[in-house]
Amino acid sequence: MYSRILVPLSVALPLAAAVPLNIFCERSPIPELPTSGPTCSKADSTQLSCHNTTSVSNLCCFNSPGGQLLLTQFWDTNPSVGPVDSWTLHGLWPDNCDGSYEQFCDKARETTDITGVLQSFGKTDLLNYMNTYWKSNDGNDESFWEHEWNKHGTCISTFDPPCYPGAKKGQDIVDYTDKAVSLFKNLATYNILASAGITPSSSKTYALADLQAAIVKVHGKEATLNCNSGVLTEVWYHYNVYGSAQSGQYVAANPIGSKSTCPATGIKYVPKSGGGGGSTTTTTKTTTTTGGPTSTPTGGSGDPFSGKGYLNVDKGGCLISTGKWYTKGTCATYTATASGSGFTLKSSKGNCDIVSGEFQCGPTVSAGTFAASGGKLANGSATSFYTSGDANDGSQLSVFTTSDGRTTTLTITWQSL
Template sequence: MNTYWKDYQGNDEIFWEHEWGKHGTCISTLDPSCYTDYTPGAEAADFFDKAVELFKQLPSYDWLAAAGISPSTTKTYTSSAITAALKAQFGYDVIVQCRSGALDEIWYSYNVRGSIQTGQFVASNPDGTKGNCPASGIKYLPKTSDGGSGSSSTTMATVTKTTTTAQPTGTGGAFAGKGYLSAVTSGSQKGCIISAGTWYTSGTCATFTAASSGDGFTLSSSKGKCAISGGVLTCASSVSAATVFTSVNGKLAADGASEFYADAVPAGSTQQKVYTGSHAVEVEFVWQNL
């Protein structure tokens, strides 16, 4: 961990806690009930061991360098060149994510035959999720002395296809700063809220900004301010007045109620509107800090 999974800001333990809360708690085979001789903390240790094991098999920097793609403060690259270089080595398509125009994450996908602990990880194409990098002009910044790359970190995230059963870890109090809104229904995490305010299970979770307002906080995404409009959660540039939300036990609440509703649990590329009034499926949204 101290060698292969560092936080670019130097807050290793906080970073590891975030990774466990966002990813590890969603893997069904890491549930303590799945162990025959369970000892406290075994599930977390297995999660981190497997993540490091996979990371060591994915020398992304070397693979990019072999294709003439190296960190630079002046050069830029195309998304197609980066993904082609990685696919040539990995054997399957990868997803690249950018922040402020700079390469920030590389996602590799696997199908798991068996459990996370003892199963076989089989490389595969992603499930349809697309990266957010522009087609061209992508920066690939050198690491700074503190381990970051310019103004942002270059991290390598491993994506695995697993069954979700455990709830994510929420903040417990009022939302603040940047974070995700993970969806929990029938005791299981099922996707999250994306930038328009809809519930989705196949795409990348939107980053929301929570800002203190009155007795609660407002939310905004890349689409704009978020509000309950006509009983529907909407985030858009057309929203002139953001709704002031509150938090109930780490869950998003509107008018003091943390229960929201949808017509169905999203599947595939289908998005579901989120309602405050009763519909077929009840869902709650847990805040996860970035």
């Protein structure tokens, strides 16, 4: 649930049953939140992030280098996550003005207890809301929130320690989660689309232009819309900001960096299963942030993979859509199609093959033929793959068919969906 399709620059609420607010308000101003973070004067807030005409030294009142802030949301249907009549919150991300981004910027400020921090500040209403609308697809919401703060929140300059003189430890985390939720409430994607007659359907399909038109009517700018095999899964709303991320003025911005991955036509917006109106859904998806899958791999000895599934790694995590091993994000959905005595694999990035000894998927990759042995991905008769390092530290690691001095041996199993 945590993966992104950008080029990294480094290592490169009241009631739980409440529906997100300001559904149809045209370009409603984002409410300012009281914080004990930076106090920015009017003079400090005259330049728009990514559009400043002079150098800005006070980065507690000006977002840099992450001057384009993204409010990102999920529409998870397999498994169904969150209320059936609402998208769920993914995170608040600081992208650089060229579309690249930094990540995990301050190890010292990383946390393993978002829940505890919010409780220590008496933020029970916020926490209740998050438990309904800020959902992980592996059932571990706490780890998901931690990941979003550790990876993205620590890279927003206005949350840096110098911006919080004398503040209680954790105030920056409270402000980050508070702001993400506030933005989310102002962008109820389900209702934005429904107001244009775009509703989840098992049979209808939609055009990208129609989705964007509905979003522009409320947000003011197009968003980045992402699909997996033509199925709508995610939306990214882009902003520039006057002043701090905590209490500044958010201005809708055109997307930069990665383009929408949805096709021009034939977009599937499939329904969720389960209850709506603020209910929660127990999930069983094994895209864990730590450790490996708990489900039993499918496919007997020599049986080829077929249909849709995940490629889980024995040391935890899985293969993401580029073919790299990752433990801190969403497992890519691969499509396996019979080919001779074996099968081909394809992710949202494109066909997969062994390229110069590396497992790769992408738009320029030709479809290769793979084999299986005992439910494991095989290279010929061998089921061992190799990499250097450990993806459990947050790295995205290339996977190879030969050791050549690489210190980590992996096996990759198929989990059918």
